[in-house]
Amino acid sequence: DAEITQSPRHKITETGRQVTLACHQTWNHNNMFWYRQDLGHGLRLIHYSYGVQDTNKGEVSDGYSVSRSNTEDLPLTLESAASSQTSVYFCASSDQRQGENIQYFGAGTRLSVL
């Protein structure tokens, strides 16, 4: 079955280190999204991509970057991790061709920055 997978599921890192979270989908979806989930804030959009070589900033993009070199993957990089980036990160994808904007989510990555 097609799916969307995130790795690692849990990560502990130190302040100042570079961290990359992986997201891989096998649906051949054009659209991919990264969110962070924090108590009291719901899900906030970090970055998104509508196709290969396309990337866009979301509402909370500072300190994060993404690259889209193929359809399947959208890795999220924290350039220099900060304690404020301790959160649960979700990747999602959707199919432009269906015109319904339904997003399918991965299981999440819990990141702790110490």
Place this chain on the structure above:
Amino acid sequence: AQSVTQLDSQVPVFEEAPVELRCNYSSSVSVYLFWYVQYPNQGLQLLLKYLSGSTLVKGINGFEAEFNKSQTSFHLRKPSVHISDTAEYFCAVSESESNYKLTFGKGTLLTVNP
């Protein structure tokens, strides 16, 4: 810009009681509306969606929601809840067709007690 307000952050109910989770949105254009559910330590999964047509939509697990354009609301209901419905519920809005992003509310934690 679109926004979503979930009026209750927590809703405790007893098993077999009815429940309504409230969602209001603001947007200057026609919208697509969604309810997602998140069980503990999992990603989000689609519960139901409104794209067009009938204002009463039915989803999985016996949930339904009604789109009310004049009140800009999309409240979620279930006539009789089960312990297994305990989860966080997110309302989301998307501007139609070419804007693929979702804007999420902050979530409502539904706790079903025996």
